[in-house]
Amino acid sequence: MISGIGIDVVEIQRVNEMIQRYGNRFIKKIFTESEIEYALSKASSPHHFAGRFAVKEAVSKAISTGWSGGFRWKDVEVTNDDSGKPSVQLHGHVKELLQGSTVFVSISHSENVIAAVAIIEKRI
Numbered sequence: 001m002i003s004g005i006g007i008d009v010v011e012i013q014r015v016n017e018m019i020q021r022y023g024n025r026f027i028k029k030i031f032t033e034s035e036i037e038y039a040l041s042k043a044s045s046p047h048h049f050a051g052r053f054a055v056k057e058a059v060s061k062a063i064s065t066g067w068s069g070g071f072r073w074k075d076v077e078v079t080n081d082d083s084g085k086p087s088v089q090l091h092g093h094v095k096e097l098l099q100g101s102t103v104f105v106s107i108s109h110s111e112n113v114i115a116a117v118a119i120i121e122k123r124i
């Protein structure tokens with residue numbers, strides 16, 4: 001059954017400002033090594049950083065306790081298969097909390113804004 005849904009919209013400008021203000025400190029706090037590698041491999045890295053940021057926020061909403069449960073940004077890691085389809089690998093507290101569930105995510109890019117949706121399916 002569906003046990004949670006979350007959505008988030010991120011303005012590219014906001015992510016660019018954070019990267020400019022805090023640089024590597026911001027990037028390394030929020031994103032895993034593979035997420036950083038993926039975003040930096042693309043022509044428009046801020047779009048891909050923003051997409052991953054939006055997924056993390058969307059998953060936190062789908063969990064409904066948000067980030068208040070001692071979760072870390074890097075506990076939700078976005079990976080892409082060969083077709084480009086995104087999925088999430090869970091770590092730490094989020095993985096424990098979502099034991100027995102599957103998380104589905106989708107990302108959409110436009111020039112200035114990124115949106116992400118997350119759906120949690122609980123196996124019964």
Ligand SMILES: CC(C)(COP(=O)(O)OP(=O)(O)OC[C@H]1O[C@@H](n2cnc3c(N)ncnc32)[C@H](O)[C@@H]1OP(=O)(O)O)[C@@H](O)C(=O)NCCC(=O)NCCS
Pocket residue numbers: 047048051052080082083084085086106107108109110
């Ligand atoms: C899936 C598809 C409709 C996405 O269209 P798009 O206009 O590039 O999508 P948007 O710009 O709105 O969003 C980009 C996001 O779509 C997602 N996406 C890309 N390919 C996807 C796929 N096959 N299935 C689901 N989501 C996909 C990614 O999360 C991507 O963001 P990210 O790279 O930061 O993770 C289009 O790429 C397509 O038809 N692909 C068919 C498969 C294909 O040709 N793959 C090429 C590599 S083999």
